[in-house]
Structure formats: structure tokens, C-alpha cells
Amino acid sequence: MKVAIIGLGAVGGLIAARMAEAGHEVSALARGETLARVRERGLIVESAGRRTAARFAVSDDASTLGTQALVVIALKAPALAAVAPQLAPLLDDSTIVLPAMNGVPWWFMPATRPDEPPLASVDPGGRLLAALPLARTLGCVVHLACSSPEPGRIVHRVGEPAGGASARVDAVCAALASAAFQPEASADLRRELWYKLWGNMTLNPVSALTGAESSAILDDPLVNAFMVRTMAEAAAIGERIGCPIAQSGEERMGLARKLGSFKTSMLQDALAGRPIELDALVTAVHEIGKRVGVETPNIDALLGLTRLMAQQRGLYPRAC
DSSP states (O other), X not given: OEEEXXXXXXXXXXXXXXXXXXXXXXXXXXXXXXXXXXXXXXXXEEETTEEEEEOOEEESOGGGTOOOSEEEEOOOHHHHHHHGGGGGGGOOTTOEEEEOOSSOOTTTTTTTOTTSOOOXXXXXXXXXXXHSOGGGBOEEEEEEEEETTEEEEEEEEEEOTTOSOOHHHHHHHHHHHHTTOOOEEXXXXXXXXXXXXXXXXXXXXXXXXXXXXXXXXXXXXXXXXXXXXXXXXXXXXXXXXXXXXXXXXXXXXXXXXXXXXXXXHHHHHHHHTOOOOHIIIIIHHHHHHHHHTOOXXXXXXXXXXXXXXXXXXXXXXXXX
């Protein structure tokens, strides 16, 4: 399969390296130091005591890569708006777009409510939906235990945005399986995406606000209780949009505790001075809650505090 990877961080880099090793025709869009290093020495992957250098075409100009069978978008959510219009040279009528990203994607509401406008928090003006139409897009939920520069194991769940089975889901799963991933076709991808979001939409921003690792956050009874209340609001929204969650917030926090103490991805971004994925993880949930009539005082507080912190540190745009 002819595959282009957009972004060569931990997720995108691991997908690119494994698919190239499996014999797929891989290329990638990258920039800056990543682009220079991959051109010079290949993409270095360290996993299970093995170090390899994957070589494939890499560019900062999509027009040099040609049309693709599969385009995997592995960017941080704040970067997608600027990149999406540049992807047109990769796409034809048969190209499949697979976003391997965190949070609520641009296709989430239009997939089942086509009469509603896209979410302003993740797709203002519908520009992403115009550049990356629903008909070309598959949904994807990524569960991984890796980080750059030491990738490890990655699991994909892939499905149609509106649910159900399809030949293109089977084709993408087969391509990923050939590259030593463990893909699972999902008949209800929106529900799985909401469940993952429900689990990390509190711990991520709280960690960025406080600078604390997960164990310290979970061990604080007041903070823990606040997160559980916030998750209850998100679960109520899920019920309204066809994404119910059977688990309790306390049970989900118990699972997080079993992972040991770690820095969330949002905390790592904040510490590194990178823009944080606040809109895809929290603002979109706040916006959907307003649309479906669910009161969200705890989500509102989390959003307001995190947004203000990020604006003060230059990690999130200030309101116009």
C-alpha cells in the first residue's frame, strides 16, 4: 500500500518505520530538525532492545510525494488547521485519511448529525471538513505505550466515523497488521473515541495546571473528587450523543493508578513550551455539552483555568 505519514513523532514515526519495514511504499511529511535528521540517517527506532534506521521518502512539501492510498495524520491537534490545506496533492477520490490523534476530531459530530455545523472548537468555519471530507475519512482510536525517542507498543482501533463495517476498514486493518500492529475493526468507533477522551480529558489539563505527575493528582482527595465530577458531566454528554459509558469515574481513576506515576502528554507539552491540545480534549466537550443541553460547571471550571494558564504562558491563543 502507498502510505504517507503526516508527522513523525512517537506515533507517526512508529507507524512509518514499521510499515516501511513491512514493505509498504512509505513517505512522510516532516519539518525542521526532524526532516533534516531523517533525510540524513533515516528514522531511528529503538524497541525491545533493537535499534533500527528506517529509510523512506521524507519532505516538507506534499506535492513532491504524489497521491496516496492511505494518509495517516499523526499530528498534535493544534497543528492540523495549518497543515490540512497542504495535503490536497496527496489525495484523490480513493485516498483514505486516517487521523491518529487525541481528543474530539473534526468529523465527530458531522458523522452522525450531518445537519449540524462542525464544532467551532476543533474546526472553526468547517475548514478541516472541507479539506478532509468525511467520505475520505476513517475514525481511529490509538492506545499506545511509547514516546519519542523510545517507541514501544501501539494498538489501533479503526472504524467508520458513522459506525458499521466496510471494506476500507478491513483493508487498513490488514495493512497495519502486516506491519506488526494489532488493529481492531470497530463497529462503533465514536463510542470508543468518547470513552478514551472521557478517561484523559481531566488528568491531562490538571497535570498541566499543577505540574504534578499522575500519582500526586490521583492521591489528592479534593482533586480526585473534582475530576470524578467532571467525568460525570462528560458521561452525561455521552449519553445524549449515543456514546454511553458504563464505567464510573472512580473505576477509571483506579485504572489510571495502575499505570504508575507518569507525566501526561499535556504536561510534557507545557514543560517544553509547546501548544497544548486543550480544544480537542476539553473545549470540544464543553461545546458539545452546550449543544445538547447538559450543564457542565466542572468542565467549565477546568477549561477556564487551563485556558488562562496556557494563555499566560503562550501555549494557547488569546481571545480576539
